[in-house]
Amino acid sequence: xxxxxxxxxxxxxxxxxxxxxxxxxxxxxxxADYRDLQARYNLLQADYDDVMTQxxxxxxxxxxxxxxxxxxxxxxxxxxxxxxxxxxxxERGRLSCGVNANVPGFGFLNPAQGxxxxxxVDFCRAIGAATLGSRGATKVDFSPQTGRSRxxxxxxxxxxVLIRNTTLTLTRDTELGLDFVTTTFYDGQGxxxxxxSGVRRLDEMEERTICVAEGTTSEDNxxxxxxxxxxxxxxxxxxxxxxxxxxxQDGVCDGFTADKSALIGQQLLLSDPAAHRILPDDISRExxxxxxxxxxxxxxxxxEWVVQCTLNAEYLGVSKDNVxxxxxxxxxxxxxxxxxxxxxxxxxxxxxxFCYQVIRQVGNYADIYDKNVGxxxxxxxxxxLNALFRDGGVLYPMPFK
Ligand SMILES: N[C@@H](CCC(=O)N[C@@H](CS)C(=O)NCC(=O)O)C(=O)O
Numbered sequence: 001x002x003x004x005x006x007x008x009x010x011x012x013x014x015x016x017x018x019x020x021x022x023x024x025x026x027x028x029x030x031x032a033d034y035r036d037l038q039a040r041y042n043l044l045q046a047d048y049d050d051v052m053t054q055x056x057x058x059x060x061x062x063x064x065x066x067x068x069x070x071x072x073x074x075x076x077x078x079x080x081x082x083x084x085x086x087x088x089x090x091e092r093g094r095l096s097c098g099v100n101a102n103v104p105g106f107g108f109l110n111p112a113q114g115x116x117x118x119x120x121v122d123f124c125r126a127i128g129a130a131t132l133g134s135r136g137a138t139k140v141d142f143s144p145q146t147g148r149s150r151x152x153x154x155x156x157x158x159x160x161v162l163i164r165n166t167t168l169t170l171t172r173d174t175e176l177g178l179d180f181v182t183t184t185f186y187d188g189q190g191x192x193x194x195x196x197s198g199v200r201r202l203d204e205m206e207e208r209t210i211c212v213a214e215g216t217t218s219e220d221n222x223x224x225x226x227x228x229x230x231x232x233x234x235x236x237x238x239x240x241x242x243x244x245x246x247x248x249q250d251g252v253c254d255g256f257t258a259d260k261s262a263l264i265g266q267q268l269l270l271s272d273p274a275a276h277r278i279l280p281d282d283i284s285r286e287x288x289x290x291x292x293x294x295x296x297x298x299x300x301x302x303x304e305w306v307v308q309c310t311l312n313a314e315y316l317g318v319s320k321d322n323v324x325x326x327x328x329x330x331x332x333x334x335x336x337x338x339x340x341x342x343x344x345x346x347x348x349x350x351x352x353x354f355c356y357q358v359i360r361q362v363g364n365y366a367d368i369y370d371k372n373v374g375x376x377x378x379x380x381x382x383x384x385l386n387a388l389f390r391d392g393g394v395l396y397p398m399p400f401k
Contacts, residue, residue, distance in 0.1 A: 085160050085292070085296050086298055088160070089132070089160055090132065093139060094128075094132070094139045094141055095131060095132065095136075095139065095140045095161070096140075096143055096158070096160045097124030097127070097140055097141070097142055097143065097159060097160065097161055097163060098144075098145040098153050098154060098164055099116060099118070099120055099121055099124060099142050099144060099145065099164050100118070100120065100144070100145065100165055101116070102241040102242070103118070103165060103261075103262045104118070104265030104268060104269065104379070105118055105119060105261070105265050105373040105378075105379040106118045106120045106121075106165050106262065106265070106372070106373070107120045107144075107163075107165070108121075115142070116142040117372070118372050119368060119369065119372040120164060120165060121142065122362050122368045122371070123163050123184060123290060123310075124140050124142065124161070124163050125137040125138075125140055125361065125362050126307075126309075126310060126358045126361075126362045126368075127140075127161060127290075127302070127303060128140040129354075129357040129360075129362055130306045130309070130350055130357060130358050131302065131350060133351065134361075135361075136357060136361065137362055145159075145162065145164050146215065146239065147213050147215030147216045148214065148215035148239070150162050150164055150291075151176050151178065154291060154292070154293060155176065155177055155178070155293065157293075160292075160299075161290055161291070161292050161299075162178075162290065162291040163184075163289075163290045165185075165187075165259055165262055165288050166288060166289070167187075167216075167217045167286045167287060167288055168180040168287045168288075168289060169217060177293065177294045177295075178291050178292065179292050179293070179294045179300050180289055180290075181289050181290040181291070181303045181304045182289055182290075182304055182307045182308065183287040183288065184288060184289045184290065185261060185287075185288045185289070185386055186285075186286075186385040186386055186393075186394060187259045187260055187261045187285075187287070187288055188259070188260055188282030188283070188285060189217075189218050189257060189258065189259055189260065189282060189283035189284040189286055190257065190259070190260035190263050190279060190281075190282060191205075191210070191257045191279045191283065192255065192256040192257070192263050192266065192267055192276055192277070192278050192279075193255050193256075193276065193277060193279065194251075194275055194276050194277075195275055195276060195277055196275070197254055197255075199254070199255070200279070201279060201281065202225070202281050202283065203229055205226070205231060205233050205254065205255060206231050207232060207233070207234075208233055208234070208254035209235075209252070209253050209254050209255070210233050210234070210235050210236070210254065210255040210256070210257050211237075211238055211244050211247060211248055211252070211253035211255070211256050211257070212235060212256075212258065213237070213238060213241060213244065213258060214237035214238060214239050215239075217284070218257055218258050218259065218283075219235070221283050222235055222257045222283060223235055225283045225284070236253065241266075244256065245266055245270065248270075249270055249271065257283065260278060260282070261373065261379075264380075264381070268378055268379070289307070290307065298348070301348055302348050302349070305355075305400075306355075306358060308397060308398050309337070309354070309358050309400070310358065310359075310363070310365040310368060311364075311388070311395055311396075311397035311398075312333075312355075312397040312400040313337060313355065313365070314364040314397075315390075315397045316331075316333055316334055318334060318338070319359070319363065319364050319366065319367055320359060320360065320362070320364065320367045323338070323356065323359045323360050327340060327356070333400070333401075336400055337356075338353065338359075339351070339352035339353040339355060339356055344400065369383065
């Protein structure tokens with residue numbers, strides 16, 4: 001027998017043996033096991049069918065370009081991710097944060113200035129610093145999200161946290177399988193008009209066109225506001241912020257409505273910002289803050305206490321500038337804040353100095369506010385509602401103990 005023939009015979013025998021073994025294994029599955037497997041298969045198949053139905057619905061809407069209705073999904077989205085985001089972030093060594101790329105002061109991408117900047121962006125960096133240690137603020141991957149894409153990106157686990165001028169509403173909190181953390185910026189919806197439109201009040205928009213970003217609370221609010229006021233307006237939603245801004249500038253839209261904080265940035269991007277004004281009244285309340293997946297309670301706590309860290313730091317007078325000196329402080333509240341006393345960090349699964357890292361690398365709430373949107377910036381936003389309660393605002397730091 002030559003070598004090649006020999007090989008075939010050996011392979012043939014091996015195949016026979018394997019078939020026999022497989023048959024014997026099959027025979028060994030008891031009918032109870034088989035029924036169990038069949039039941040598990042059916043459950044998985046049902047889950048799969050559910051996901052496919054949701055996917056097909058979203059896909060059909062997407063192809064039709066129909067995004068006007070509804071901002072949120074009708075049925076609750078369920079998650080099986082569990083309490084793992086912190087572990088995933090720490091093992092990966094990087095945080096993935098969903099942000100805005102088009103709103104100056106809050107989330108804005110300017111490659112010439114070295115990437116993403118803004119108030120929301122700094123809260124992403126703060127979470128990076130708290131979870132990833134001494135250079136954590138630099139270990140953040142920013143994922144630009146539109147009004148439409150943001151919730152799906154978070155649901156799908158593409159991002160670990162969403163910090164993109166996102167308003168907390170009851171419907172979003174319950175229907176999307178997401179959780180909203182403490183509000184970082186109390187806002188309201190406004191209307192931008194040109195000075196020469198003659199419009200000075202919200203109710204002077206009869207028969208005019210108002211443009212708005214799709215997939216936002218602003219879209220819904222403006223329709224309801226004018227319906228309630230019995231004023232007929234044409235509301236036009238846009239998927240692309242730059243196209244919206246250009247159309248507003250070209251006079252296609254008589255008004256541009258959005259959160260006031262975002263609107264100021266959009267005004268600054270116009271060719272002649274001074275030729276436009278934001279009307280003084282508010283269309284709605286817009287509490288903006290970080291969002292995480294529902295069901296990951298530990299991660300929710302982490303994000304919550306990072307925000308609380310920045311608020312407590314401002315309250316106690318601990319800032320980016322003096323945090324190193326205050327490491328020696330004998331004040332028990334400062335010791336708890338900076339982790340030089342007790343194990344508060346450990347309770348969250350973090351290092352005890354997590355808040356020190358946030359303040360050292362990013363800053364306290366006032367540092368973050370002043371640098372990005374405060375009165376020394378182009379946005380020039382006074383603290384007003386976003387001042388600490390003792391200064392007349394509504395920010396109330398929760399006890400860090
Ligand atoms: N806070 C509102 C509005 C958020 C929003 O998307 N605002 C627009 C208004 S300027 C925006 O950020 N657009 C930027 C973009 O879509 O790139 C919400 O959560 O729905």
